[in-house]
Amino acid sequence: MSKKSEYIIERENKQYEVIIGLEVHAQVTSESKLFSQSSTKFGAEPNTQVSLVDAAFPGMLPVINEFCVEQAIKTGIGLKAKINKKSVFDRKNYFYADLPQGYQISQYKYPIVGEGKVILDMPSGQKEIGIERLHLEQDAGKSIHDIDPNNTLVDLNRSGVALMEIVSKPDLRSPDEVNVYIKKLRSIMRYLGTCDGNMQEGSLRADVNVSVRLKGETEFGTRCEIKNVNSIKFMQMAIISEANRQIDLLEEGKEIDQETRLFDTKRNETRSMRSKEDAHDYRYFPDPDLLPLEISQDLIEKIKSDIPELPDEKKKRFIDKFNLSPYEATILVSDIETSNFFEEVIKNSDVKLATNWITGELFAVLNEKNLEISQSPVSAKNLSKLINLIKDGTISGKIAKTVFEQMIDGDQDPLIIVKEKGLKQESDPKAIEVLINKVIENNSDKVAEYKSGKDKLFGFFVGQAMKESKGKGNPQLINKILKEKLNG
Amino acid sequence: MSDITSQSLFELTSNIKEKKLSSEEITKAFINRAEKSKKLNVYVTENFEKAIDQSKKFDSNPNLDFKLPGIPIAVKDLFCTNGVRTTAGSKILNNFVPTYESTVTQNLWSQGAILLGKLNCDEFAMGSSNETSFFGNVQNPVRENLVPGGSSGGSSAAVAANLTPVTIGTDTGGSIRQPASFTGTVGLKPTYGSCSRYGIVAFASSLDQAGPMTKNVKDCSMLLEVISSFDRKDSTSIDYKRNNYSKELSKDIKGKKIGIPKEYRVDNMPIEIEQLWKNGIAYAKDCGAEIIDISLPHTNYALPTYYIVAPAEASSNLARYDGVKYGFRSPGQNLIEMYEKTRSEGFGDEVKRRIMIGTYVLSSGYYDAYYLKAQKVRQLIKKDFDDAFSKVDAILTPSTPSSAFKIGEKTNDPVSMYLNDIFTVPINLAGLPGISIPAGKDKNNYPLGLQVIGKPFDEQNILNISYALEDKINFKNDISDWWLSE
Numbered sequence: 001m002s003k004k005s006e007y008i009i010e011r012e013n014k015q016y017e018v019i020i021g022l023e024v025h026a027q028v029t030s031e032s033k034l035f036s037q038s039s040t041k042f043g044a045e046p047n048t049q050v051s052l053v054d055a056a057f058p059g060m061l062p063v064i065n066e067f068c069v070e071q072a073i074k075t076g077i078g079l080k081a082k083i084n085k086k087s088v089f090d091r092k093n094y095f096y097a098d099l100p101q102g103y104q105i106s107q108y109k110y111p112i113v114g115e116g117k118v119i120l121d122m123p124s125g126q127k128e129i130g131i132e133r134l135h136l137e138q139d140a141g142k143s144i145h146d147i148d149p150n151n152t153l154v155d156l157n158r159s160g161v162a163l164m165e166i167v168s169k170p171d172l173r174s175p176d177e178v179n180v181y182i183k184k185l186r187s188i189m190r191y192l193g194t195c196d197g198n199m200q201e202g203s204l205r206a207d208v209n210v211s212v213r214l215k216g217e218t219e220f221g222t223r224c225e226i227k228n229v230n231s232i233k234f235m236q237m238a239i240i241s242e243a244n245r246q247i248d249l250l251e252e253g254k255e256i257d258q259e260t261r262l263f264d265t266k267r268n269e270t271r272s273m274r275s276k277e278d279a280h281d282y283r284y285f286p287d288p289d290l291l292p293l294e295i296s297q298d299l300i301e302k303i304k305s306d307i308p309e310l311p312d313e314k315k316k317r318f319i320d321k322f323n324l325s326p327y328e329a330t331i332l333v334s335d336i337e338t339s340n341f342f343e344e345v346i347k348n349s350d351v352k353l354a355t356n357w358i359t360g361e362l363f364a365v366l367n368e369k370n371l372e373i374s375q376s377p378v379s380a381k382n383l384s385k386l387i388n389l390i391k392d393g394t395i396s397g398k399i400a401k402t403v404f405e406q407m408i409d410g411d412q413d414p415l416i417i418v419k420e421k422g423l424k425q426e427s428d429p430k431a432i433e434v435l436i437n438k439v440i441e442n443n444s445d446k447v448a449e450y451k452s453g454k455d456k457l458f459g460f461f462v463g464q465a466m467k468e469s470k471g472k473g474n475p476q477l478i479n480k481i482l483k484e485k486l487n488g
Numbered sequence: 489m490s491d492i493t494s495q496s497l498f499e500l501t502s503n504i505k506e507k508k509l510s511s512e513e514i515t516k517a518f519i520n521r522a523e524k525s526k527k528l529n530v531y532v533t534e535n536f537e538k539a540i541d542q543s544k545k546f547d548s549n550p551n552l553d554f555k556l557p558g559i560p561i562a563v564k565d566l567f568c569t570n571g572v573r574t575t576a577g578s579k580i581l582n583n584f585v586p587t588y589e590s591t592v593t594q595n596l597w598s599q600g601a602i603l604l605g606k607l608n609c610d611e612f613a614m615g616s617s618n619e620t621s622f623f624g625n626v627q628n629p630v631r632e633n634l635v636p637g638g639s640s641g642g643s644s645a646a647v648a649a650n651l652t653p654v655t656i657g658t659d660t661g662g663s664i665r666q667p668a669s670f671t672g673t674v675g676l677k678p679t680y681g682s683c684s685r686y687g688i689v690a691f692a693s694s695l696d697q698a699g700p701m702t703k704n705v706k707d708c709s710m711l712l713e714v715i716s717s718f719d720r721k722d723s724t725s726i727d728y729k730r731n732n733y734s735k736e737l738s739k740d741i742k743g744k745k746i747g748i749p750k751e752y753r754v755d756n757m758p759i760e761i762e763q764l765w766k767n768g769i770a771y772a773k774d775c776g777a778e779i780i781d782i783s784l785p786h787t788n789y790a791l792p793t794y795y796i797v798a799p800a801e802a803s804s805n806l807a808r809y810d811g812v813k814y815g816f817r818s819p820g821q822n823l824i825e826m827y828e829k830t831r832s833e834g835f836g837d838e839v840k841r842r843i844m845i846g847t848y849v850l851s852s853g854y855y856d857a858y859y860l861k862a863q864k865v866r867q868l869i870k871k872d873f874d875d876a877f878s879k880v881d882a883i884l885t886p887s888t889p890s891s892a893f894k895i896g897e898k899t900n901d902p903v904s905m906y907l908n909d910i911f912t913v914p915i916n917l918a919g920l921p922g923i924s925i926p927a928g929k930d931k932n933n934y935p936l937g938l939q940v941i942g943k944p945f946d947e948q949n950i951l952n953i954s955y956a957l958e959d960k961i962n963f964k965n966d967i968s969d970w971w972l973s974e
Contacts, residue, residue: 052588056808058581059568059590059687061722091804093850097823102807152823154812283850285859288693288801290723 007174008215009243011251015215018243019223020172020208022235024185026164026195027139027203028071034138034162035062035105042201046155054160056100061289064089068162069293071194072112072136073303075164078188078310079131081116083300087135089290093283098141098154106165108284111135112293118168118188119312120180121330129181130169139163158202164195170209170220175236182206182232183334187311191336205230210242212250221246222256226263226270238263242270314339322351331359337373344380349387357387361404377408386414393474399423427474429481435468436461436481450486461486492517493650497559497707500653504550504557511550511558511602514653515543518560518604522651527971528627530642530651532565533573533606542602554600555714562652564643565606566613567593567698568687572603576689577611577621577639580809580816580834590687591719592656592698599714604652608642611836612806613663613691615639616908617898620838625895628671629967630934634892637667643701644671648967654702654711658688660695661794662888662912665924668701669887669937672926672965674708674954675701677912679944680919681726684719690805692798693724695916705925705955709733712947731948739956742776746953747880751787752911754889760930761886768884768927768938771960772953780880784872789865790914795906796849796862797917802839803846809834841902870918877943882953885911887924887937911939921947925954926963933966 009016033040036053053060076083088110091103113134120127141159143152166185172178186197186204197204211223226242229235241263246256260279261270286292309317311333318329332355333339345354362383366373386403389395395403395418403414403423418424426432439461440447450457465478492514495503503509519536539560546558568574568586575581589597597603610620618626618641626641628634629649636645640657644667647655657664659677668675676699683698690696700711713734718727748769753762769779811817811830818833820826835843849858876883889910898905915922920941927938938957942950 055813057568057586057588057814058574058576058584058689058808059586059685061686063721063723093804093807095807095810095827097810097812100808100813102810103804281852283804283847283852283855285800285804285850285855288724289690 007176009212009247011247016212016243016247017215017217018173018239019170019211019213019220020174020178020239021170021223022168022172022178022181022209023207024166024168024182025205025207026075026166026185026189026197028068028136028162028164029194029196030065030068030071030162032065033160034065034068034136036160038160040161044157046153046157048157050156050159054100054156056102062105062287064290064293065162068136069112069295070299070303071162072134072164073295073300074192074307075166075189075194076113076116076134077304077307078192078194079113079116079118079134079166081131081134082114083295084110084112084114085295085297086110087112087293087295089136089287089293090284091287094280096140096143097152098143098156098159100141100156100159104138104140105287105290106137107135110292112295118181118184120177120184121326122177122180127177129171129177132167132169134164134166137163137165170211175239178208178235178239179232182235184311187334187336191308191310199231202230206235208235208238210239210246211256212243212246222258224256224258224270225260227260227273229263234263234265237265237268238270241268245270322346322355324351324355328355328359335373341373341376341380345384345387347384349384350391353387353390354384357383361401365408377411378404379411382407382411382413389414389418393425393427394418395423395425396471396475399425399471423472425474426469426472427477429477432465432469432473432477432481435473436465436478436485439464439468440485447486458482458486493521495653496703497556497653497710500559501555501557501710504559505552511543511546511560512540514558515539515560515602515604518651518653522604524972524974525649525651527973528629528645528649528651529624530607530626530646530649531562531605532575532577532608532621532623532642535572535603535605539602539604546600546602551600555710556596556599556601558600558602559653560602560604561596562604562607562643562646562655563593563596564609564640564655564657566609566658566689567656568689569593569603569606572606574606574689575623576613577609577623578809578835578839579622580830581689582622582816584815586687588687591684591717591721592688592715595715595717596656607640607646607652607655609657610639610641610663611839612689612802613639613658613660613696614802614838614842616662616666616905617893617895618642618667619895619899620836622836627895627971628892629971630671630892630965631932632970633895634934635670635895637670637892639663640667640675640701644668644673644675647671647673647701647703648965649971654700654707656698656711656715657701658691658696658698659912659916660691660697660798661916662909664699664701665887665912665922665937665939666908668924669926670892670935672935672963672967673701673703674705674923674925675699676708676712676923676947676951677915677921678712678716678947679726679921680916681724682716682730682921682945682947684717684722684725686719686721692801693805694801695794695798697916705951705958706734706737708923709737709951709955712951716947728945733948733951736948737955738952739775739959741772741953741956744777744882744949744953745780745880746772746777747780747782747876747883749782749784749787749876749883749885751784752885754910757886757889758930760891760928761889761936764928764936764938765884765886767961768957771957772884774960775956777953782876782880782883784869784876784914786865786868786872787914790869790917791906791910793862793865793869794909794913794917795845796858797866799842799846800850800859801846803843803850806835806839806843838902866917869914873914873918873920873941881943882946882950883941885939885941887911887939891930891932891934891936915939915941920944921950923950923954925958925961926965927957927961928963929966935963935965
């Protein structure tokens with residue numbers, strides 16, 4: 001990594017480096033919960049998606065949802081990670097009102113997925129972030145403290161929903177890398193269909209581990225864990241604020257306590273939740289209601305064969321096959337919907353023009369209207385038609401922009417717009433010659449100046465001819481004929 | 489025809505099939521006797537009115553193909569029964585009425601049986617004398633002020649006192665076999681994974697098994713046939729071909745190799761038990777079985793291992809009883825106070841003792857020394873049996889180290905209480921099937937049992953051996969109906 005992209009916090013000639021590790025909790029895309037058949041649909045009325053198992057009634061037993069297991073394996077493959085053929089579900093014991101069993105079923109010593117990696121495309125180049133592990137666990141319910149003045153209300157709809165906890169190695173070094181890492185993780189899981197990555201609905205959240213050290217130091221400093229941060233922006237704010245807090249302590253000659261902290265988004269600061277001494281003793285032990293999870297090589301192979309092309313591979317293909325720049329390719333593959341849109345457009349049209357139009361005009365419109373590409377006001381089909389009109393010389397690039405503006409309104413067909421508005425480019429040499437003759441006649445004085453050596457006037461004649469054609473004249477043709485006439 | 493309530497399941501079923509008795513007559517006979525037997529305190533919840541309705545319904549259109557046609561059965565109050573209160577013998581579930589049915593009880597009703605009521609047991613099945621129940625102790629019908637064993641004490645007493653033709657209990661460390669032994673009845677703990685745990689209030693998940701408790705071995709085989717089934721709702725349920733146990737029941741055990749483990753000759757074992765065991769060996773020889781001395785070297789460690797593993801699992805299994813969702817709640821100023829009050833008032837002493845032991849052995853810093861080590865020893869105990877079963881077909885031991893004791897005699901001495909399970913817990917730790925059959929009496933005329941232990945899924949074999957021994961032993965329970973009131 002080049003010097004200029006390093007993230008360093010400076011204090012009185014001292015340079016501090018920030019070390020970050022993330023524990024991302026990603027909700028598994030699945031119709032039903034990890035150990036019960038209740039629905040996982042978001043936004044239902046409280047306590048309407050709760051089975052006897054989810055509410056931990058006496059004698060109720062968990063039964064593993066095999067689809068969730070396959071989703072975790074798929075994600076593991078997407079993270080280029082080792083799939084553990086044998087893993088174990090453990091009970092993490094603690095009391096809370098929204099934890100009906102009095103324990104969370106999780107994986108402790110033996111997770112389903114082992115070490116893997118994620119490649120980040122940073123402006124300064126690629127960086128590899130190590131994945132420590134991925135394990136499956138149940139989500140808890142939700143405690144609601146602000147509806148009833150005297151009681152806490154509990155909604156168990158989320159209770160038992162399958163989560164993947166993806167633990168990174170402490171390889172991240174800046175808020176920017178965290179941004180790119182989360183987006184990349186999200187992108188991979190969306191390609192795979194294993195997590196929708198919807199942060200507003202809580203499908204993706206993270207615990208952020210932060211420590212600092214003097215630049216050049218090789219030992220890690222004492223870390224603090226910031227719990228349950230639910231947006232990239234908050235993660236970045238929390239990291240900056242926490243790193244500075246830790247540096248302030250060190251600068252004052254104080255020690256950093258290893259502790260769990262919460263990020264207060266309103267005050268933009270972290271505050272202590274519990275110290276190491278107060279840490280829960282979760283009394284993990286293997287859940288005797290569940291047998292160890294055994295995964296056959298056949299299943300792994302079957303899932304592998306179903307893995308779609310992932311962002312890194314797709315990027316390589318776009319560069320190799322379509323001659324895109326790494327920058328263009330990165331943008332186009334970042335989201336599976338975007339890359340699908342791109343590939344749809346180029347089925348029938350020019351790649352270079354398609355790249356420019358999607359990353360230029362289309363992205364501008366999406367940004368302005370705050371839309372996802374899946375909600376694009378212009379379909380891939382009509383965009384490819386527009387590109388073909390440019391390519392075959394029917395309209396100029398300039399006219400195309402006018403046409404595009406109209407297409408946005410209800411995904412109109414560019415062929416019809418061009419026809420109805422008479423925007424077709426004039427490419428008949430005879431017609432062009434007629435209007436050039438007219439320009440030469442009307443500007444005999446300028447012609448004389450040009451002929452006496454004022455070459456710069458050529459642009460003036462092009463402009464006049466374009467004006468005469470009401471913008472529809474084929475620019476190449478105008479250039480060609482003008483040159484013949486003026487120099488001949 | 490003998491008195492209805494003293495008939496075996498086999499006799500009652502035959503009489504129904506031959507239309508000599510109606511379901512209503514049988515049901516009313518058991519209810520009538522129960523009304524006069526309150527002193528035994530076997531019932532936590534009676535279901536008598538509904539049972540009579542159901543018996544009439546059965547009689548109006550009897551399906552005689554059922555294996556339990558119109559047979560009224562009371563069950564241990566650890567099985568969740570749809571619409572009928574299920575307490576697990578605890579105050580904390582005093583008001584709990586499930587909206588679902590355990591798989592094992594559903595198997596009973598699906599074969600035509602009728603629920604008579606819910607039988608008393610030690611709180612959350614933790615106990616060996618039925619004295620830890622919130623609903624009071626149960627009297628052993630053998631003699632007044634004698635414990636019926638535990639935790640399925642209400643069940644063993646009900647069978648021995650002719651208050652139900654048969655019943656089902658649960659066995660985590662001996663809770664079926666020890667009370668069977670104390671009451672002169674038959675009790676079988678099946679192979680772990682044979683009977684579904686779905687809908688049974690959990691004590692220690694890796695050890696809990698439901699099983700039949702009956703007057704004789706034939707009834708036991710009939711009931712096992714009904715309750716044992718593969719169940720997808722229990723991930724530890726095992727999918728294997730179950731025998732037609734009653735049809736395949738046979739006294740022919742000629743050539744069977746029966747192991748006698750030397751480690752079961754414990755110090756201070758009463759001479760009567762030593763004699764009982766010798767008699768059992770002699771009977772087995774009479775039947776043509778071959779007796780082989782074997783060793784189960786880790787037997788000594790079974791009890792301490794059990795009293796680490798079972799409380800550890802229990803401490804976690806019982807966390808759900810927190811006053812938040814169902815059952816008893818004692819209000820508090822905040823969540824923690826509500827938890828503390830609810831669990832302090834809702835659980836009895838023995839349950840609290842085991843929750844504390846379990847919490848301790850799972851704690852950070854102690855886990856490796858206790859829980860992990862216990863799991864390792866458990867594997868050694870299992871291996872002992874695997875090795876033994878490479879030489880023998882079954883193992884014969886006493887069921888308990890003593891006969892039934894007096895109510896109150898051991899309540900203040902938990903360790904001596906735990907010692908009751910010394911011959912039964914290794915079988916749970918190894919996940920094996922074991923059956924206790926009445927085999928004799930001590931000097932006070934209290935019943936004593938012998939235990940036959942089998943290979944995994946080999947219930948048929950231990951039933952057959954028991955069937956043959958039962959015939960030789962010819963045990964007669966000496967019960968005087970001392971408790972009956974008018």
